[in-house]
Amino acid sequence: MRRALAAVLLLLTALTFAATGARAVSPDEMLANPALETRARTLSTELRCMVCQNQSIDDSNADLARDLRVLVRERLTAGDTDEQVLDFIVARYGEFVLLKPRLMLSTILLWGFPVAALIAGAIAIVVSIRRRRRSPQETAPLSDSEKKQLKKLLAASND
Numbered sequence: 001m002r003r004a005l006a007a008v009l010l011l012l013t014a015l016t017f018a019a020t021g022a023r024a025v026s027p028d029e030m031l032a033n034p035a036l037e038t039r040a041r042t043l044s045t046e047l048r049c050m051v052c053q054n055q056s057i058d059d060s061n062a063d064l065a066r067d068l069r070v071l072v073r074e075r076l077t078a079g080d081t082d083e084q085v086l087d088f089i090v091a092r093y094g095e096f097v098l099l100k101p102r103l104m105l106s107t108i109l110l111w112g113f114p115v116a117a118l119i120a121g122a123i124a125i126v127v128s129i130r131r132r133r134r135s136p137q138e139t140a141p142l143s144d145s146e147k148k149q150l151k152k153l154l155a156a157s158n159d
Contacts, residue, residue: 006035043086044057047086057069072085
């Protein structure tokens with residue numbers, strides 16, 4: 001039964017590899033255990049290459065990316081959970097190493113800024129529209145002195 005499960009996991013890993021195209025992972029990095037290798041590949045897609053910065057370490061050919069891939073596999077082989085592996089790497093390299101930063105107090109501005117900007121923009125649009133729609137009745141009536149001055153101006157223009 002275990003052999004069948006291992007064969008299925010190996011087949012799924014091979015199909016995933018074939019479907020996603022060639023990756024930077026070299027055969028000497030790959031683990032013999034298909035379940036661990038699948039976990040390693042999943043974790044590698046979540047980590048940023050510190051050299052390339054917009055690629056995962058799974059896609060990058062940089063030496064640092066290779067070192068991180070090896071480190072991920074070493075930690076998994078040592079028995080770490082996925083979260084422990086990520087925590088270990090974040091402790092070494094900082095939150096920037098994650099392609100999707102965690103929601104924490106230190107990253108709240110990163111997560112909250114787009115929402116705050118959207119709300120501020122919507123409020124600005126609503127205020128602008130309301131100012132443009134003000135009707136003439138909302139203006140203050142003329143005072144007595146203004147009415148007298150207006151009558152003088154109208155009389156002078158009619159002459």
